[in-house]
Amino acid sequence: MPATVDTATPATVRVRFFARYAELVGRSEAAVSLPLPATVGDVVRRVREDFPGARALPERPLAAVNLKQVKLDARVQDGDEVALLPPIAGG
Amino acid sequence: MRNAESFLTRAAISLDVLLAEVSAPDRGGTCVFLGTVRDGPDEHGVTAIEYSAYEEMVEAEFGRLLADARGRWPEARITVRHRLGSIPVGEASIAIVAAAPHRAQAFEACRYVIEGVKQRVPVWKKELRVDGSEVWVDPSGRPTPHPAHG
Numbered sequence: 001m002p003a004t005v006d007t008a009t010p011a012t013v014r015v016r017f018f019a020r021y022a023e024l025v026g027r028s029e030a031a032v033s034l035p036l037p038a039t040v041g042d043v044v045r046r047v048r049e050d051f052p053g054a055r056a057l058p059e060r061p062l063a064a065v066n067l068k069q070v071k072l073d074a075r076v077q078d079g080d081e082v083a084l085l086p087p088i089a090g091g
Numbered sequence: 092m093r094n095a096e097s098f099l100t101r102a103a104i105s106l107d108v109l110l111a112e113v114s115a116p117d118r119g120g121t122c123v124f125l126g127t128v129r130d131g132p133d134e135h136g137v138t139a140i141e142y143s144a145y146e147e148m149v150e151a152e153f154g155r156l157l158a159d160a161r162g163r164w165p166e167a168r169i170t171v172r173h174r175l176g177s178i179p180v181g182e183a184s185i186a187i188v189a190a191a192p193h194r195a196q197a198f199e200a201c202r203y204v205i206e207g208v209k210q211r212v213p214v215w216k217k218e219l220r221v222d223g224s225e226v227w228v229d230p231s232g233r234p235t236p237h238p239a240h241g
Contacts, residue, residue, distance in 0.1 A: 018145050019215035020227040067151040069211070083145055083213075087231045090144075090173065090214030091126045091185050091205060 008035030011078035015047055019086045021061070025053045032082075040065060041072035043082050057084065098153040099146060101176045104186045113168040113190040120194035122201040126185040128178050136221035140228075142175045142184060145213040149173065156207045160189075160200050167191035167200045173214060184216075 016029045025047075032046050040063045048054045062085040063070055069085075076082060106123065114121060130137040153171055160169050169189040178184050185208065189200040208214075209230070218226045 016145070018213065019143055019217070064145070064148055064213070067148040083148065085145065085213050086215055086227070087229045088210065088213055089216045089228045089230050090142075090149075090212045091208045 009078075010034070011036045011038065011076065011080075013043060013076050013078070013080045013082050015043060016081060016083045018083065021057055021084050021086050024056045025051050027051075036076075036078070038076050039072060040070055040074050040076060040082060043076060044072065044084065047084070061085065062087065098150055098171055098173060099144065100172055100174050102174070104172050104174055104183045106186060106188070109170050109172060109186055109188040110190075112170040113188050115168070115190065118166075118168065118190040118192055118197075120192070120197040121188065121190040122194070122197035124185075124187040124201050124205050125183045126205070127183050128180045130180045134218065134220075135226075137180060137218045138221050139177050139179045139219045140184065141177045141217040141219060141225075142173075143215050143217075144173070144175055146175075148213050152212045156204060156211060159207070160203050163203065164189075164191060164196045164200045167196050169200050169204060171204060171208075173208075173212070175214075177219065 010033055012031055012033045014029060015032050017025045017027065022028045032043055034042055034046055044061065048057060060072060063072060064083040064085060065074055065076060065080050128140045157169055167189050171187045173185045174183065187201050187204045189197045191197040191200065216228045218228055
């Protein structure tokens with residue numbers, strides 16, 4: 001995280017919730033603003049702080065940015081779509 | 092090699108359509124995997140499973156998964172369809188069809204794709220039970236003696 005907000009570039013990412021996570025948070029998506037540089041983990045922390053139901057989400061959920069799975073230390077950019085994915089159960 | 096417009100469907104899966112997408116005179120071995128909605132001793136009276144997905148990512152991930160498979164088995168042709176929505180017990184939620192000149196490639200490619208689905212493709216399922224309850228399935232937290240289709 002930047003040392004001061006003066007040098008930080010604000011970014012807005014679209015966060016999407018699916019399946020059980022959407023039920024817990026009570027919504028399927030949200031716009032989250034945060035200063036850059038920021039990681040997916042920062043987005044998760046902000047979501048867990050900002051939305052009451054989101055406190056029930058795991059601190060380290062599976063995540064994707066722009067349709068690809070990423071680790072929580074991946075950087076996010078303005079306009080990214082960040083998805084928080086419950087344990088995959090396809091097939 | 093993908094002829095379909097989408098890897099997802101809300102209707103019953105048609106094997107004939109999938110077979111037509113991959114069959115050819117020089118592919119003498121075709122392997123079909125069907126995953127069907129199960130109600131067994133380890134379930135609790137499942138009547139149906141409600142499937143949901145991150146649909147845009149499913150399309151992208153299936154594209155990457157099939158590209159990976161083509162890299163491993165260049166002579167094989169593989170297609171897949173995943174059904175979403177409420178699927179009754181006994182009906183197919185996923186079908187994978189792999190056709191290749193010889194059976195070993197077809198079996199291996201088919202197995203590779205279903206294992207990739209289990210790890211990579213963002214689909215979720217909620218069991219609808221006979222007692223009226225609804226339970227999200229978490230394969231990572233629920234050991235099952237039937238790993239072939241969890």
